[in-house]
Amino acid sequence: MGRKLLLDKAHIEGIRYYDTYRSNGGYAAAEKALKTLGPDGVLEEVKKSGLRGRGGAGFPTGLKWSFIAKPEGVPRYLVCNADESEPGTFKDRYLMEFIPHLLIEGLLISSFALGANSCYIYIRGEYAWIPDILEQAIAEAKNKGWLGKNIQGTGFDLEIYVQRGAGAYICGEETALIESLEGKRGNPRIKPPFPAVKGLWQSPTVVNNVETLAAVVPIINIGGDEYIKFGTGKSTGTKLISACGNINKPGVYEIEMNISVEEFIYSDEYCGGIKNNKRLKACIPGGSSVPVLPANLLLKTAKGETRMMTYESLADGGFATGSMLGSGGFIVMDEDQCIVRNTLTFARFYHHESCGQCSPCREGTGWMKKVLQNIEYGKGKMSDIDLLWDIQRKIEGNTICPLGDAAAWPVAAAIRHFRDEFEWHVANPQESQTRNFGLAHYADPLPAPAPAAV
């Protein structure tokens, strides 16, 4: 059994409510932070823990917090990004639904460290029932003196507001989220200025993912030095992985970042292997926007090492042979899945969710979708594959926000690793409508890397 930090008490009945949460050691971290550590102490612990943002980019949280500008007389804000809309990712939902107090406690500690007196939870509109759960938890915490004025007699004030989004993927981008929170159209802002300097209502703001903020609680509980002993290298602590696709046991798993990808997919503790004893064809290890990997590259890196469930190992080899841990939306595809179809699904999603502010993303996503549609439905040409490659290349890196990159990467990776499947689709338009390309050679062992020249 892997060690757990976030979900270790998730199985306790009634943990959703304050009394059960409190009697199981809840709010001990908040007490410790408010009464003994102080804001600088909390920041120090978070820095020591090496905690990295769990929303996708993996930016060190302590560093992000230390960037916040602290001008006199200007309020600071903490915004919790609960706009979890990446296809394949549903870890935050689990956390908020079952242990809302863990998030509230994390928000309290983080706000205290940042000196923020207002905190917003921006939650995606489709999670219609969760704001009620959160608001109930906030009311309970307020009742017991953990929120509001003069918390636990320390003189620190904090209000937490829950704001529902209207269901746009783009509002998960931090500046678009801030715009939306201000009541405007959810268009990403042009950076700089970064939110740490001018964010919500032109005030310094930190935007963090739900899981990141919840992870602050165990860090304060056990201390940064202890937290760093979880995981491997720079991937410290535990990570929630929402596993889905063709596996026996889809769901949210908390893993310590020291297990291999193979173990995660095949062990009974986690995914429990591929459904119906089929063979693994491909996997998207971190939510829809990270590059898809074929089975052979997923389990072993190009260097022949075992691929681990860590930020570094999954990114090993760059985009040529690697991927990203991303937000932890682990999508497994068996031999019956069609990569072209899968890529089309993602392209359709990004086309639908593009905000339309900057031209490469607005026009390019729709174009990619239409070209992919042609290939998928047997109307493609060989030149379309190169065209797709060229379109994604011209979107990537040229847009205001990372949505352009997120739209380009899945297409790029699919063509990079599965080009023969695309070509088969074009060459056999009739056949491709009735059957799939199958596993082909995608699980074949990689050729051993050439020994270094002496």
Add this chain to the structure above:
Amino acid sequence: MLPASTKDIKMAEEIKLFKVKIDNISVEVEPGTTILNAARKIGGEVVPPAMCYYSKLQGSGGKCRTCLVKVSKGSDADPRPMPKLVASCRTTVMDGMEVANITSPEVLDARKGVVEFLLLNHPLDCPVCDQAGECHLQDLSYEHGADSTRYEFKRRTFDKVDLGDHIKLHMTRCILCYRCVYTADQLTEKREHGILGRGDASEISTYISQSLDNDFIGNVIDVCPVGALTDQTFRFKNRVWFLKPVDAHRNCENPKCCGKTVLWMRGDEVFRVTARKDKYGEVEAFICDTCRFDKKEAKDWIIEGPRKIERNSVISQGHYVNTVKPKDPLVEVLDGRQPRLVFNIHSESQVNRPDIDLSQINGPAHSDDFKK
């Protein structure tokens, strides 16, 4: 107190001028200047094209991505290059920054891509578009575009909409630069139009087909880089290159209006009135709707003289100014002998009016020029 503090600021500015290198040309600019404006200070070919940035509109820019440049050296203090291409209209310069625009193949490639994206859903109906001849997208695609499209699908279309009596919205041509939105925000009392929808379905529209009715709303026509917003009082009346632009002014009652305009005339007829635009197509000062739409008589105006139009513009076609006459090598070739005039038409006929030198006429030649 005031003079001292202004002096202080001036002193500080003098000390703090930033040295920037754009395409290996050095320029010194004040801190806070954007790369685009630094390039405009140099002028010429190193100026990146800008479709959405408008120096008179606060907050504009960053959206069209045509002005992308490569920052090959961040600053003297931090010489690392920036990882991605940056929008030069919204990136401020740092001391010692080195920027590559036309010297970077990566930038030119990205720009070509952006132009292709912008033209993807554009109808390319220039032959019937009122903006033709003064359209930024036309210039941009001429300079940076490909000669054919790779797009094989149906283009997105919209119905034409009348935004009140004066403005026509042709959304199909729009490139969503947001300039008209910023104009309405910053110039008029109340913005009544904006962007609806998202992605490639987003469109400029009013809330339930309201008409745009405000003293300064006509300026959206001037700021529109393409033919999406056109002047209803001028639509299909004439091509801009057949008209003669003249600078004119009147004492406008509206205190916010500068009253300085360009009249686009043919003979004594005023076809349209616009604000004066600089060489980047940006208006020098905004004008009110009374000047723009209601004063269409030459007697309403005090005419200052012909408007200088950039040589490379189609509006100045057939009309050459400031040209340098090449050296005539004929005499040299003929060993110093002068060529002999065989037949002088002017001595035979007065049809061609030798007293009028075509090259001295500003703007297109007109029958009026011969009535003198």
